[in-house]
Amino acid sequence: MPDDRELAGTHASEGLLVDWVPGTAAVDELVVSRQSESLDSDDLLVKKPLGFLFWLALGWVGLIVLLAVIADLLPLANPNFQNYSAINAGPSVHHLLGTDDLGRDLLSRVIYGSRVSLIVGFAAVTIGMVIGGTLGLISGYKGGRMDTWLNAGAFVLLAFPAIVAVIAIVAFWGHSLYKITIILSVAVIPLLYRVVRASSLSFANRDFVVAARTMGASSTRIVFREILPNVIPAAVSFGLITVAGVIVVEGTLAFLGLSVALPTPSWGNIISEGATNGNLQVNPYIMLWPVLAMFLLLLSINLIGDRLRQRFDVREGLL
Amino acid sequence: MASGNEISRRSFLSRSAVAGGAVALGAGAPSLLAGCSSSSGSAGSPTTGSKAGVGTGTPKRGGSLTVGTLADIDGFYPPSNHWDTNGYNYANAIYDPLMAVATDGSIQPYLAKSMTSNSTFDTWTMTLRPGIKFHNGSDLTSAVVKANYDALKVSLLTGVALKQVASVTTPDDMTVVYTLTAPNPTFSSGLTTQVGYVVAEEMIQAVTAHPSTAPKPIGTGPFIYSQWQPNDHFTATRNPNYWRTGFPYLDQITFKPIPDTVQREASLRTGVVDMIQSTDPNTINRFSGSGGSNYQLVDTRTGVIGQPTVAFLMLNTAVTPTNDLRVRQALAKGLDVATIQRLFGGGFAKPINGVFLPDSPYYSNTGYPTFDPAGAKALVNEYKAQHGTPSLQLITITDPLLGKLIQIVQQMWNQVGFDISISQVQQANIITDFVAGNFQAATIYQFGAVNPDLNYVWWSTTTLSPVGQIGLNFPRNNDPQIEAAMLTGRHTTDTATRVTAYQAVNERLAQDLPYLWLDQYLFSEVAQNRVQNFNNPILPDGGAQYAYNEGIFVPTQIWLA
Amino acid sequence: MGKYLLRRFIQLVVVSFIISVLAFLLIHLLPGDPATIILGPNDTAQNKAILLHQLGLNKPLWQQYTTWITAIFHGDLGQSYLNHQTVTHILATGAPIDIELIIISQIIAFAVAIPMALITSRRPNRPVDNVATTGTFGMLALPPFVIAPILVAIFAVGLGWFPATGYVPFTQDPVANLHNMILPSLAITAGSIAVYYRLLRSDLISTLQEDFITMARSKGLSSRFIMWRHAFRPSTFSLLAGAGVNIGALIAGTFVVEYLFALNGLGYTLVQAVYQRDYLVVQGIALVVAIAYVVLQFIIDFIFTVVDPRVTRG
16 A cells, blocks of 8 residues: 555655655555545445435535525625614514624625635635646656655645735735635645545556556556546545635634625624624624534535545446 | 823734834823813712722732733833833833822822922923832932933834933932923823833843843832733732832732633633723623623723723825815715714714813814715715715724724715725734825724823824825824914913813814714723722822723722722 | 654754745745834834844845844744743743643544544444534534634633633643633634544444454454454544644644633734734744644654554655
């Protein structure tokens, strides 16, 4: 399992920089290979359809996304309109989820807020996957100098206290939605890099890959035709978990005032509003609804990720 | 002890008071306050029977008091620190000021024995009390006071406050003579502030020898410095040789900074601290009625001497579109201040039409615009016809309460036709923005002062400078009438003239509209019932001292039941 | 072994160097400087020039950097421009708080996640498992700044079991110390519980399908014995890897809890120092945090070699 590259000779250099991150690289490979193994076994013993919960989860995610997209078309109150005679109102016919401490309709704010959270979550991870994932894919297969340097870079990025960088960059650059997204995508790149790399690495010396190489396939072809399809399940699974993580992190940034500018709602800043200024005792609904929505979304995303991984992972070692 | 010239400290990301929060005390030329409110009392207290903060029964010796504060002090050396009200609370434990404010608004000697001036008010003679010793045993002499003055004078931070002093001489051990550059009848009031706090020579020498270290604080105060773990706690122990015999009653006092207001209140309720300070109006609400039944509440809804700190929106008169008077008028008329007070200020409605509140002798009907959305819209349309939709950015610091405020204001102004964007800025940056005039509209708290002359620097035409350069007249309001009136108020000895002058200032401000008044900025303190007499300090020569000066309390006379 | 340690040491040095440069550049390139903060409204061009000169900040950047680095080798990390605390002192008083927070929260996390995973992995997708899964995701959706006020409202103000804020050093009074640290630790442990539970559970499920487990069962060993002796150890890889990443993120990520509970830890001090452009404090803490991260990874990797002898030390 660990460092089969040495056997296959896919890296060129020896020396002090080899196995730059020996432990962590081996760790990643182990982790991913264990996960892959579990899929075989799961399949043998527990072969069932995706399940009712899966479809429920998918439906919930779909609903959230749909509402976020068509929000403008729905008969929703203006999410930023402050109605000073309806401060902290509980759920009623006029305000299905109640109002917040400035009299804004919570249902509307949660739906519009989902836009920011979803965009930040999915976009940041997508960008991170495209950059970090591709680098990891190539690096895991090729090994060698590039792998060593990229590993070092990822390690350094992870060792640097992220909050300092975020504060600095937001102070310097400002906080609009796309800027926050980019900052967060940079933050997730090393994580996605490592996971995809480990997965890529675990396939790099499988028989079918070796076979393809002996048949004269170019590296590019091998990477994208042989390895990538095998890597996708782990990548998607981890990616979805990261989406969940990013959505939560956006909440913390909102608490620090580092997220999207007011009065644009995001789940993060609604939760932050609900947890400060003593609102928790006065009007717990402010915090409750976005937390509930986020909780259900996270649950759904992970459930989907789990089931997909179980169901659709490509069997290994076919050759 | 009139500070209160400060920008909000209540910011999540600024535990230390200096982080852009404290605007230095610019002034040294205040005027003696003539006959102001004399109540040293407290707001309606939830405890039945005795008045909150006024001790009943015989004072008991001993015990340790823990105070939960909003932030930590940035340092104990007056020449190199900014003390806002929070900082003064720390300072009052181990230092004494030369002069102090009485409840009738007059400036009385504290560490000094007397302070008199010549007939032209340009030479002031101060005599010291004999026999006062610092915590290190050294004597308080005029040489020490001069050494303090010398250090303050050369400091980048405090030098400007002493600009009006031409020289200081010490004819004998107990006498200090200040010679001013120009007559100033109110000079002594500056010595109730940071520049009037006296430290031992040993401390000054320690700083001179090691300029960038924090020296051990040595003062004459009721408590002796014991331990300071920055951002964690500050402890001082009883001074057994305190020159005010009989005081203090407490054995020990500890300050703990707890930046989050809700957590600070929870700390009081769970017994982590015995007393807390707050600038959140909701604290007053939460500790009134049944919520405060085991506590004593004192706040600045009553008992303020001079002007209280006010919260307002500041408009830059030197940039578009706020340089157009119609725009400022529209912004003023578009503000539903009553609703803002209800939502943001805890609901303690107080009509504000200027920098002086109704119980001030300088109060008058200034003609400040009232809430008139129709009138505002008309003005906006007029402007729009010529220049297009007026758009501007309203900024504040990254504080949840203020974030709420600017969202309210944004909606109100948008409803009368403006295009308002809002932004929350890091506190350090906002000070720079104000000083350089790089803003259009902003929230700010300022102007608390025992007498109006302390606010001269913020309104004067002499502190004007173009946008991009440093100027303390933040809104760049160029009004020679205000300048003339402030100077009249400073120099005149006739009460009626002074009143007219300051009323004129207030009325000009209502015309120029660099400031849109919102609410009084309330300070409150809440203590457990066993904390006795925290709101009832006495001056050394007798008479009641200004008890709760915009968030500053005196620890000397506190005892624990 | 020696070669391995040498390699890791060199890695530590190189990473520290890179982080030191990054931290230095990042904080210096931010607009504003400590002089502005210190001077406040006295921030005239003249005063600023004087102050910057006094603080040594008017020198070229590379020179400031080398001055800082050379000073480190003399044990001098510099001091705060604002309250003049030495960075060493800040680290010495702040680090124990963070270390303790991390240790307590991780102990709680493992103590909850491991048994839960052991129980539910035997019967995946049954009700118990679903409840546990739902519960852990609930915890993930509640970030610390939400959990903390709820905990305080219920357990401190409501029931009076714990104080709302406060800190007593462990060396001074262990009982009071723990009493104060429980709520803050609980606030940050929730996310860790969720992550560890998920990772361990999935590994356990896969391990339980392996042949050697079937073999053990056929030998007639009890389920509990199998779980603990045979299944657990090989299933800890993901958990350990996850712990490495999770704790790494916590090292400088506790600032919200520090703010809320008025704990004078490194996280909040770091954040504040960034806002106040307290360069030396930021650089010092960032450097130490990075070193701590590297050391942590080293420890995790070492545990890996102990747990699974197949992993080479390279």
